[in-house]
Amino acid sequence: MRDVAIIGVKTTKFGENWDVSLRDIITEAGVGALEDARVTGEEIDAIIVGNMSGGQFIEQEHIGALIADYAGLAKELHVPATRVEAACASGGLALRQGIHAVASGLEDIVVAAGVEKMTDISSTSASTALAAAADREWEGIMGATFPGLYAMIAKLHMHKYGTTSEQLAQVAVKNHANGAHNPIAQYRNKISVEDVLRSIMVADPLHIFDCSPITDGAAAVILAPADIAHKYTDTPIYVKATSQASDTLALHDRKDITTLAASVEAGKRAFKMAKLTPKDIDLVEVHDCFTIAEICAIEDLGFVKKGEGGKFTEEGNTAIGGKIPVNTSGGLKACGHPVGATGIKQAVEIVEQLRGDAGKRQVDGAEIGMTHNVGGSGATAVVHILSRDR
Amino acid sequence: MRDVAIIGVKTTKFGENWDVSLRDIITEAGVGALEDARVTGEEIDAIIVGNMSGGQFIEQEHIGALIADYAGLAKELHVPATRVEAACASGGLALRQGIHAVASGLEDIVVAAGVEKMTDISSTSASTALAAAADREWEGIMGATFPGLYAMIAKLHMHKYGTTSEQLAQVAVKNHANGAHNPIAQYRNKISVEDVLRSIMVADPLHIFDCSPITDGAAAVILAPADIAHKYTDTPIYVKATSQASDTLALHDRKDITTLAASVEAGKRAFKMAKLTPKDIDLVEVHDCFTIAEICAIEDLGFVKKGEGGKFTEEGNTAIGGKIPVNTSGGLKACGHPVGATGIKQAVEIVEQLRGDAGKRQVDGAEIGMTHNVGGSGATAVVHILSRDR
Known part of the structure; x- marks a missing residue:
């Protein structure tokens, strides 16, 4: 390899x-990444x-x-x-x-991209389309949508571990604070714990500010064999x-x-492959489709013991400058969640951080970063570890 | 590699x-292929x-x-x-x-499968879902569905090369004759040229018997490194x-x-990779979503010169026993076309032929076979060459 x-x-x-279509935004992302890499189409x-789900959102399959x-x-x-x-792990899978x-030697230069155009249908239809990521015959048919499924996870997490609504809200507050410094973020406004708790309830205990939004967006990365990466850029990320x-x-x-076993397993496999532990990671982008999902993720990936994610967040450990900065991009919550693009956007954020290009979001001295992308309520998890050093 | x-x-x-759902048929195919290979789940x-399009057909994405x-x-x-x-090349892409x-060494035993459950919605909706394989903003939005698009190809083919409705019909007649001997085929009835020409017109010049049907079905193959294949089977196909x-x-x-450039290019790349020419191929499964598509395919892949596919078919050269048997399975036309499964089913047919297990469809002495799977009206083409000998 x-x-x-x-x-x-x-x-x-x-x-x-609303002024652009899927083909516009994916072309913007792809061409932008190619320009960043100084790669030509012929390569x-x-x-x-x-x-x-281009099929459900815009009646367009065959998007490749x-x-x-x-x-x-x-x-x-x-x-x-x-x-x-x-489902929502489509971007991570593309990466x-x-x-x-590239690793196999079958290809040299590969564009890995992600895209979703979600706002061209009503939000009710978007929820229905997203519900196709769950089990249609056992969950969707009963009326379950994702806020409901994650609300059940949150309820049990609260019951077993004493996690509070305030702690969930802290995830959103921190991610909005990060998103405020991200020029591509959907929401750049700071919010308070009170704002979250006063916002309308979507599925108890999840308020609307506990939920990631419906988003249009695209992202792309250019991959190359490490041996020739310096031909294209002074700052390849490995x-x-x-x-x-x-x-x-x-x-x-x-x-x-309360445990996403796929996240646990994907995390273990990634750490083993990289010969690293959670202590070696300088920052991580996790799949915070709901605030409870971020708490589960930092537990399942081993950054904190199961059940302690809420307290850990409340103490500020996941903020920029904390023990392990989580979702410096603003996460799915504030940066937005165009489902197919999210896994790629996470990688873009880590690359910008490791290059030292993250501006006011910059994690000082970041050398190793991680991405964690989840499909549905955790039937798929995809994890990547990226590094400044080869 | x-x-x-x-x-x-x-x-x-x-x-x-109608009595089974997507999860039933894909499990039947997957478990059947594993039993055929004598592979256990742990491997x-x-x-x-x-x-x-699980999303459009049955409101279920996340099918992996x-x-x-x-x-x-x-x-x-x-x-x-x-x-x-x-689109319709999804199965070929999975393969x-x-x-x-497996070639890269990243995995050893891989299940490559394909599935589509298409009959759980009305045929009008199925046509709409399938139209998502074309260009939604330039074709679908104008009302174009696939019979219309392929009808335009057929019209021009007739105009440029003198291809006749009778020659198109011969494709369907031959594929129904093959399908009659295929136990898994959707249609096992023989038809005549007159039957085709008398059947209702869907999009001039394509009658309904020029069109492949809406189908439920699944198929799976088990892949392994060639070096260990004999551990599992006496008849590995390479x-x-x-x-x-x-x-x-x-x-x-x-x-x-009238030329599907993606088919031409995929064909050339496959012949180059295998160091073979069309003359070396003993049988081929091509993408006959419409009768005209089979005629284009045998031309684009180089089995006959551009424009001569209709005459070549009429003369019986593509029947079992002819110069190059085409679609011994019955093709998409008679065997059926569960779009995501078709590319895998084509490979299954070639494997059964090369093993000598094709019963009354058997091509005598078949040693090398080819599959050709097309997405939409040809925006994607996927070609494979399989052989008894390594």
Whole structure:
């Protein structure tokens, strides 16, 4: 296996972008990443794109070919383009498939991208579309949507470990504070614990400020063999680990719904592959589709003991400057959550941090970062570890 | 790169299978292929599944995790499971991704599967869902569905090359004759040229018997490194080539719509990789979503000169016993076309033929076979070459 480096990155503005379509934003992200890497179209061997549901959101499947087409890589060059999907972990999977393609020696320059255009249908329909990430025959058909599923996780976490609504709110407060410094974030306003607790209840105990929004957005990274990365950039960022794990689709089939076993397993596999431990990680982007999800994630990945994530957050340990900065981008909560793009955006944030380009969000001396991307309520988890040093 | 072998195969009955759901048929195919390969669950390193649109057809995305779950591979083993999509070429892409995973040395035993459950919604909705494989903003929005797009290809083919409705009909007649001997085929009735010409017109010049049907079905193959294939089976079938190419999504952006440039390019790349020519191929499964598509395919892959596919078919050269038997399974036309499963089913047919297990469909002395899987109207093409000999 060859070492792999990220040599270019780009994320579009996340938000309700009604004046552009999916093909516009994915082209902006792809071309931006290529420019960042100073790579030409002729050099591209393959495109892998993560997208959860173009079919449901905009009646457009076959998005790999669409991207190759709109990037001008289809007509003469016939560049192979593949869509991968694992619900909200689609972006993370695209990164993983791209890394595999380069690591194996089958391809040299690969574009790994993610995109979702979610605001072109009503929010009710968006919730229905997203519910397709859960078990349709056992959960969706009963009316379960994701706020409801994560609310059950939150309720049990509170019951077992004494986690409080204030602690959940702290996740949102911290992520909005980070997002305020991120130019591409959907929400750049700071909020208080009181703001969260006073916001309308979506699914008890989750208020609307405990939930990530519906978002349009795209992101792309350019992958290359580590041996030639310096041809393109002075600051390649190296892939130290990629891992993926599955779990049951329905919550009711799990022994303990406060633990996402796929996250635990993907984390373990990644640390083993990188020969690292949680102590070695300088910052992490985790999948905070709901505030409770961030608390579970930092526990499941081993940054804090199970049950102590709420207290750990409340004490400020996950803020920039804390023991382990979590979601410096603003996370899914404040930066936004265009589901297929999120896993790639997480990698872009880590690359910008490790390059020292994160501006007011910069984690001092960041050398090793991690991304954690979850599909549905945890039936898929994808973890990557990235490093300044090869 | 390591050599890769197919060590187990299974296709479910194709048809309108209203008594089973997607999870039932994909589990039947996966478990059947594992039994055929005598592989246990613990040995599986990864699952790759092709599926075009679980979201639109059955409101279920995240189908990789669903399969791992229902196969009992998620809860304890956490086997990574990934869905890939390129419209009707999703199955071919799953096979290709699986081959890459094994060839690279990253995985040993990989399940490559495909599935589509299409009959749980009305046929009008199925046509709308399928139209998402075309360019939504330039074709779908104008009302174009696939019969219309392929009808335009057929019209121009007739105009430029003198291809006749009778020659198109011959494709359907031959594929129904083959399907009659295939126990898993959706249609096992023989038809005549007159039957085709008398059937209702869907989009001039395509009658309903020129069109592949709406189908439920699943298929799976088990991949392993060639070096250990004989541990599992006495008749491993070896992968000699895998290739993929893109083209513009919309027909109007192409120089000549009677040529699918992605098929031409994928064919060339596959022959180059295998160091073979069309003359070396003993049988081929091509993507006959419409009768005209089979004629274009045998031309684009180089089995006959451009424009001569209709005459070549009329003369019986593509029948079993002819110069190059095409679609011995019955093809998409008679065997059925569960879009995400088709690319895998094509490989299963070639494996059964090369093993000598194809019964009354058997091509005598078949040693090398090819599959050709197309997404949409040709924006994606995926080609594989399989062989009895390593």
